[in-house]
Amino acid sequence: MHPEPSQLEELFRLLSKLTELRGISGRETEVREFIIEQLEPVSDSIRIDPLGNVIAQKKGSSNAKLMIAAHMDEIGLMVRHITEEGFIYFSPIGGWNEAILPALRVRVRSFRGAWVPGVIGVRPPHLLSPEERDKPVKMDKLFIDIGASSREEVEEMGIRKGSPIVLDSSLTRLAGTRVAGKALDDRSGLAAALKAFIDADPGEVSLVFAATSQEEVGLKGATVSSYSVNPDLALAVDVTAANDVPGVDEQDAVAKVGMGPTIKIVDGQSGRGIIVSEEIIDKLVEVAKNSNIPHQVEVLPRGTTDATAIQLSREGIPAGVISIPTRYLHSPVELLDLKDLYYTVELLKAFYSQLEPGWLEGLKKRIR
């Protein structure tokens, strides 16, 4: 099973559109509206819950239910303070490596809806002492310059305390089938889950797609959406850290770009994320193998996904994760291979189409 160039082109267009949308945690409206638009023609039902999750269903003929979840939010910043001279200090929303922030291009949302361009200020080397040159500037000392000369000017542009700020970077095609840009975490997972849901042909098992909010700030949307959906099994679709780059030893790579989606075994520090049941791992691997879908298995020492919250919902909900190997996470140049995205869609579709209601409904009882 190999992707046609036209299929990769279609995925590139969907991913471009999704990464262009701006939605930091808790401010996902742009993404939500696009997702609803895509889901409306193909869903039996769609609802939006109080946390802003979009939950769509294709109804099957039995009571068995599979949920696939991918998060809409991206990491960002929020306006914390505007100086008299018109510089903007900010607070982080989600996990940042502050060393990458100086000299980045950003967009600040005006309450009138426009996204105002700005840059994060950086001190020129001429003004740095030898000690200063060696260490990154702390995030709370960094500021955004939108070109304004006074606080009044910034405020007149519709920017105020709490205005959301996103990275300003568009999806770029690199060599072969690789792309780089912002928010591939998790718009790539969102693209894969959305495409799989749109293409899926419901048989006996109902398919629920949850586009979740506020993952980057504590898996919040997944916590409440899995409670209301109460599926027999949930699969989170997210990125994982591909560290297959120079300077990282083979054993620390986690996953390799271009080798297929990864099936998660464990994540979080010392297993404090999710430890996926062996039955779910085996089933995913079995489907990947019998459908000739390239895949990897994943042991991730830090970071986690929506599946961790889903697993702890209600009396416990069986959950697994399919990840897209991605380099340079939480930066404006996250990098992945469109083929991995394609095979993620294929794995989701194959898994859903091969599900038997009896197996699915027995999961909650068999798992120890």
Ligand SMILES: [Zn+2]
């Ligand atoms: Zn993510």
